Amino acid sequence: NAGVTQTPKFQVLKTGQSMTLQCAQDMNHEYMSWYRQDPGMGLRLIHYSVGAGITDQGEVPNGYNVSRSTTEDFPLRLLSAAPSQTSVYFCASSPVPSNQPQHFGDGTRLSIL
Amino acid sequence: KNEVEQSPQNLTAQEGEFITINCSYSVGISALHWLQQHPGGGIVSLFMLSSGKKKHGRLIATINIQEKHSSLHITASHPRDSAVYICAVRVRGGADGLTFGKGTHLIIQP
Numbered sequence: 001n002a003g004v005t006q007t008p009k010f011q012v013l014k015t016g017q018s019m020t021l022q023c024a025q026d027m028n029h030e031y032m033s034w035y036r037q038d039p040g041m042g043l044r045l046i047h048y049s050v051g052a053g054i055t056d057q058g059e060v061p062n063g064y065n066v067s068r069s070t071t072e073d074f075p076l077r078l079l080s081a082a083p084s085q086t087s088v089y090f091c092a093s094s095p096v097p098s099n100q101p102q103h104f105g106d107g108t109r110l111s112i113l
Numbered sequence: 114k115n116e117v118e119q120s121p122q123n124l125t126a127q128e129g130e131f132i133t134i135n136c137s138y139s140v141g142i143s144a145l146h147w148l149q150q151h152p153g154g155g156i157v158s159l160f161m162l163s164s165g166k167k168k169h170g171r172l173i174a175t176i177n178i179q180e181k182h183s184s185l186h187i188t189a190s191h192p193r194d195s196a197v198y199i200c201a202v203r204v205r206g207g208a209d210g211l212t213f214g215k216g217t218h219l220i221i222q223p
Contacts, residue, residue, distance in 0.1 A: 033210050042117065042199070042213030058210050090156060101146070102211070104156040 002026050006091050006105035013081045013112050021076040021108050023091030029103070030096035032074040036060065036087040037107075043090065049074055050096060081112045116140050119200050119214035127222055132187040134217045136200030139181065146211060147174050147185050148199040156199070159185070190221045 007022045025032065033048035045058030049068040063085060065077040074093075078085060089108045094100040120135045136145070147159040160167050160174040162183065167174050171190075176183040187194055197218050201211040 035210075035213075040215065042215045043201075043211075044213070045210035048210045088154065092156075101158040101161045103158070104148075106153075106155045109154075 004091055004093050004103050004105040006089075006108050008108060009106065010109045011111070013078075013110070015081060015083060015112060017081050019078055019081065021078075021089055021091075021110070023074045023076065023105060024072050025074075025091075025093040025103070026072065027093065027095075027103065028071060029093035030071065031100075032068070032091065032093045033058070033102075034064070034066065034074070034076045035090045035092065037090060038087050046076065046089075078110075083112045086110060086112045115214075116204070116212050117200055117202055117214040119198075119217050121217060122215070123218045123220075125220045125222065126190060128191060130190050130221075132190050132194070132219065132221075134185045134198050134200075134219070136183045136185070136214055137181060138183075138200075138202050140202070140212075141205040142181075142202040143205045144203045145176055145183050146201040146203075147183075148201060150197040150199060150216070152196070159198075187219075192221045192223050195220050 004025045030051045034046040035043040037043045044060050046064050047066040049055045052068050052071050055066050091105040092102040094102045116139050118137045144163045146161050148156050149159050150156045162176040171188045173186040197216040199216045200214040
């Protein structure tokens with residue numbers, strides 16, 4: 001099992017560019033989420049999904065879009081990148097209910113110039 | 114506001130020492146998680162607790178729901194235990210997803 005796979009691992013963007021961070025899991029988990037990790041702060045929830053076709057906002061959703069067309073994939077889209085979105089992004093998954101140990105991807109380190 | 118507070122922020126100890134990391138929270142929770150993040154950046158789930166105590170190898174996690182407090186203990190610490198240890202809670206009645214502490218940076222010296 002690959003677990004939770006995030007791509008790319010590193011990315012540099014210019015302000016205003018758009019891009020999609022990919023997240024895929026092969027454990028048939030219903031619950032998936034995106035977090036960002038910034039220096040001196042705990043991880044913060046961006047968006048989450050409790051199943052295909054269902055998404056909801058977390059603590060810091062502005063500037064990000066998500067969709068969940070399949071159980072396996074949960075991409076995170078930056079519509080118009082801003083320097084404030086420079087961060088390390090983690091995708092996580094767990095079985096429903098979400099009150100279960102979460103499996104994390106290795107992270108995507110994103111820099112916005 | 115910090116709903117999840119960890120202490121200490123940084124801890125350096127000698128190999129073999131008994132390590133305790135503390136986590137306090139100010140909200141009602143349905144579960145508490147302890148996670149480990151190594152220098153490479155990957156995050157691994159160590160424990161999920163809703164009551165009592167759990168043990169895995171040299172790691173022990175306890176939670177006191179009434180006092181809103183949890184501890185992570187490492188017995189016979191080893192340099193490979195050097196990592197950031199993160200406490201996270203699922204807030205009861207809140208949005209799905211976890212609320213995280215800022216982490217405790219642990220260094221075990223040989």
